Amino acid sequence: MKLMGCYRLECLYENKPHLKITLRSDPIPPEGSTLIPIFFYPLARLKYSETLHFIINGFQEKKIIITGEGVDIKVFLVQPRHKLLSFGALQVGHIASKCVPIVNKSKAPVPMLLTVVDPPSVLPTLSANKLTDVLHITPKTLVVIQPNETISVTVKFTPNRRIKPFSEKLYMQIHENVEPLCLMTGSCVGSEFQLDRKYLPFGMVVQGCQSSLKLLLSNTGELGARFCWSRDNCDNLFSITPASGYLSPGVTITFIVDFHPINLQQNIRCDNLGEGQSRFFWKLVVDSGQWWKRRRRMRLELSQSSLDSMECKLENFKPLAVSLTGSCVCMPSPREILNFTTVVRQQDKKNIVLTNKSGETWQLFPEMSGDYFLGQDTIQVVPHSVKLYEVTYTPLAMTEHDNKHMGSVFFRLPEGQGLLYSLVGTAEPPVAVARISKEVPSKTPHIEILPVFNWLPVAQRFKVTTNLIKSEKFDPVFTLTSNDYIDVPGNSDRDHRLTFFSYKECSLIFKVSFTNEDSGEYQFYDLALRVFKCGSLDTFTMETCVRKPITFELKLKNPLNSVVNFNISCPASDVQVPTPNSVPAKTMKYVTLEYLPLHPGENHVRLDIQCSELGFFPYELVLNALPAPKENPLIFNTSLGIAVSLEAQFNNLAHTKADFGCKVDHNDFHVDKSELVAPAHTGSVEVTYEPSSLGSVHALLTVTSTTGGEFIFPLIGKCTLPKPQGPIVLKPGTGTTIPFKNVFRETKTFMLSLDCPSFVLKNNSETIKSKKEHKLHIGLLSLKSMEITDMRFPVTGKLVVQCTDPTLSHISWTYYLKGILE
Template identity: 30%
Template sequence: MVRFTHVPIRAGEETFIVKCDIKRKAEPLELTVRTTCYQVEMTIKYKYQNETRTLYSHFPNSINLGRLYERIPCNVEFIFTNIGTAPWYFQCEPDKIANESHELKMSLSTAAGLVLSKDSRSVSLSIVATKKNTFTDIPFSIKITKGPEFNILFSGNAAMPEYTLSFREYDFGPKILLNKYDKGAYCVELIITNMDDTPIVLTKTSEDPDFLNVDLLSCVIQPRSRIQVPVSFIPLTAGVRESTIRLVFNDVKEETVHIKAEGVKLDILLMNGKDEMIDLGIVEVNKTVRREEEIRNNTQCTVPVWLEMTVANDFIATVTPKTFEMRPNSSSKIGVSLTPKKRGALYNGDVTLHHADYKIPLLSMTCLGGGYDISLNRQHVPFPAVIIGSSVVEHVCLVNQGEYPARYEWKMDSQVRQLFNIAPQKGNSNPGSFIPFEITFYPTKLFKSITTEVCCMLSNGQTLAMKLTGACLELPPSKEVIEFKTPVRKELINTILLENKTYTPWTLFPVLSGKYYSGEDRVEINPNGKLDYEVRYNPLLSTTEDKKHMGSVFFAFPDGRCMLYSLQGETMPPEGVSTILWTVTAKEETPKSLEVENWLYEPQRMKVTFSRTDRGNPEMFIIQGPEFIDLPPKCVKPYEVHLYALQEGVSNWKIEMMNERLKEYLWYSLTLNV
């Protein structure tokens, strides 16, 4: 084997003859060798910060890296392009001594490589400044096999990134505890501004405690711009809390932000605890009642609050002010007003203080919408015909169905006062009351009819008018005497026949006189009809021989006639109240009770006596009780009796109770079964 080596000195095709002498051969062996030589052709460009330029081999290439940041790599990309036919190798060599002297570190993605014909390759050079410095003409070379060498001089300066923080310490101060997690309740924005012309990578390396939320993990701050980082305090428990936020810029520079805050309990209350329940009573319709209350903030911070008052359909309820701020340990006054729009409407409402999700009931209020509703139950009072010199009484009620009291007074001129009297003349009408008035008609001269009007003046300015009508007749002679005879306290009824012989109905108003006589004050008789008018005699006291119970009944008929009857009552001894049967055991004391009724409208003191009515020996029985019993007016009272029998048998007794002043008595029939 024969190896030939050819070293071309120019590009192009070459042909040459190689002669080789071979032993035992007369002629040398000739070889014709044809070669083609290609010239190395390339372009090398670099790309830095979006700028691309071409490198030249015949003079040094200066690349100004500008401003670098400490420990932040900057990248320069070299692009190798083979524009020729023959492939070639490249070799990148940074100057180690120069790099170390300026404390720069250079690293290549590929230090050497082959570039084929019509192909390209990229190599990334990373330059990192290890500290702040300024460097000039740091050499870097690129060698091409069988080709030129490219020399590069790097210049620039290294510095820390420039930025500002809006604060490095922040104290939230006292803040009210939250009922639930809410990172938006107490929030402040940390503003971070990039003062440089290159982006800054910001990373939060600290973990958030349970009371703090920092809405940041990692981000890029563009040149000459700012970001807002929300920092939220979330107080769920009371006490002072502190924490530190750690921020790293470009993985090089660390900054700390100290946060301090305190969680406090909300403490707002009504100054006067007695006003927690306010009863405004009765308020007149369309009139406003206002109350002023004072509330105190015992919380160690300013509290923004708003007030709410229960709304009701029939009331206008307002509270002022609606919204306000309460400073620490200070008091504020609020006004509460109610206006009822309807009578009888009841308001039960609350005033509630709101702060965030807190609801604090301050006070409760009750109010009744009221007004005046006073009237007479009769606007026209017709009196029957009255005998001259006598009188008749009618009754009218003043009804107060409103919610307010009022004073009243009857106004009558002097002429009316000669005929009518109203009692009481003046007084007070309370809500829900019925005040009866007694109107007496006492004419002193004869007239067929009279009509007049009287007024009841109320203190609220209201006037109630009432019409009065009546007539006065001469006293007719008594038609007959109607006699009554009955045991005292036992009612007896006699009748008087009344006859209407006309073809129109009659309405009569009988006039009765006499203490123990009564009857209907109004009767109606049909045309051509008859009516038995009942006169009741109910004597409460006994009569004597010379003193009977006298009375009269007068009828005035629409046809102009009138009748007068005299009434004469006589009483007999009273009947026994009841018959009592008591069963007792011999030689054993037995208590018994007896119900005693007072039939009079005045108190009575009754003397009690016991007497045996059969022929037995009263000494075989002992009946004991109080000697007197005092009875209140018109009531029933028990009378206690103690019985003791010495032998068996049946006996009859009489229990008598005597009013020694009036000589009135009542008695009981008693049967004892021993």
């Protein structure tokens, strides 16, 4: 304010929550100025207006109007799919970057700060604090977004170590408001290997024997690697299996480390020892990168080392080492001989008494030798007690004469002594794996499944042999077939199929053996089969129409070395079977069955074949006779009022006389009620068609016999308008009658009319009942009554008969009349 002298400025406005003013009380020097801060805090979404009253030097008033508007903060992602930023699973050193556009749809500029850790209202998570060095956000500082402006936020994931899968939020801070912007997920995969232990104590091993321990290597990382063990300069002491391979993520592999000393030596150690002692160690080198690109390997080295430490360099992981210790001692003399006797592949058990007279608990690890002797791997004997140690003898091969199975069990006692027991086993021939008894029908293949066991860890081939041990009949006709050999994988079993077939009833006992021809070891089954009379062997279906023969070829097979006769019988009269039937040795023959049905329907009958050598063969016949097709139609052509007849012929295929009944399903047709026909002869009936209306009619004539079957004839009647009849000859002064039938189904009245006055009618109308015949009387006048001009020509005329029913007015009968005057 540019005024003369110093002035004091006062403000009469009281601060409100949404508008605050700060005015200093210092005077304003001449030609000086002052800055008045005004703070606007909108509390709602509306427009504000305030008036500020300033007093200068106590008397001069100045008003200033302050306006503003409170608006919503509308800052959000341009694309909703950016709500989730997935970086996937990266390897160390790789970088993943995501670009997220953000738009400000507010009316006012918005200051925004981005951070992974929610400050300060939300307590940051431990994982979020650990990710601040691998998640880089741009922009890093406060940025002001103008209205309708879009900025890009870049998030980079740069892992430098293994990171478990994480899920963290990216926050945006606007003024004092903190809100999550999006969710970030990802992980960093790497290598991680560890051994279950770093020290393998083998203890005392008898000279010439071997001790084995297990070593576990686990891959707890996300990357797999190949491994390879090397055994430089120590092949005579230690070995490891497997020596090389590949270890997938999340997999644990088991190594077998064997200690097999040759020379007597105490305290063989594999750690940092004094001068003059042997020092062996294994070192494991793991390739945690892409081995196929960088050609790095994982190896385990066992070598004799000096006191200086040997270092194995590897990338991204540290070496792994294992220390080994053991001693080589001589074998003591046997304390006792244990004799075992059992059937091969079965067990015999004996106990060894262990007496602990000391005051310490014995933790013993028995050392068992011998192929077929087993016992517990460890046994604990408490002080001043007796414990039984069980030895199980399970021989997998038979012994011959003095060639026994030999073995031993050695107990190393804590005092440095040992207990040695000799084991002698005798394996006797095997017993039957099982005795199987079955009842099977004759004439029916029977499949018997026999499990064949392989007791060895390697595959075996067995030769299959079958022997008949016992039969209750001297001439059983049967077959027992199977494959000659069967291969069984190691330590498993496989089913072997035997197919048995017997023609007659009998009881048989077989011995089925499976023999390894190389070793002579075998196993066998006792198979007892009782064969009973079979049911229906098969069902044959013969289907045809009535009176249409069909044949079926039946196969007769003779497996014997001599001619056999088959007798075939069937109770159905419409089935013809040939008999007798002779079949030569080792051949088959087809015989023909004929089925000629006379009645429709389905019938199940037996077909029995009897053979004295091969027994009884029962079959079932399904005879299905379909209705016969209709016969050729009988077509009648006539005019109304004229009856016409045709003959329907049919055959009697039965073996006896047949009485055929006849019926027709329409009143315009008439037929005799029955007809008797001799066997193998042709019968016939006369069908009369007498129409009662114009046009065509269809009907069926059914000729039926309980023995000869049924015949159906289609009947077609075609009727036209009545044709003129005559001439009817009359002489003067005489009369005659004309037969006329009411062909309709109801009583009708007919009108009669003449076109010539020389002819006269008795009645001009007649009422005639249905289907009744009536005589129409007509006469010719005498010569005197007629006006005749020329006697040389006859008198002619016609009589027309017409029904009074209006619906039948188009139908009329015409009769021509002729009068002879001479």
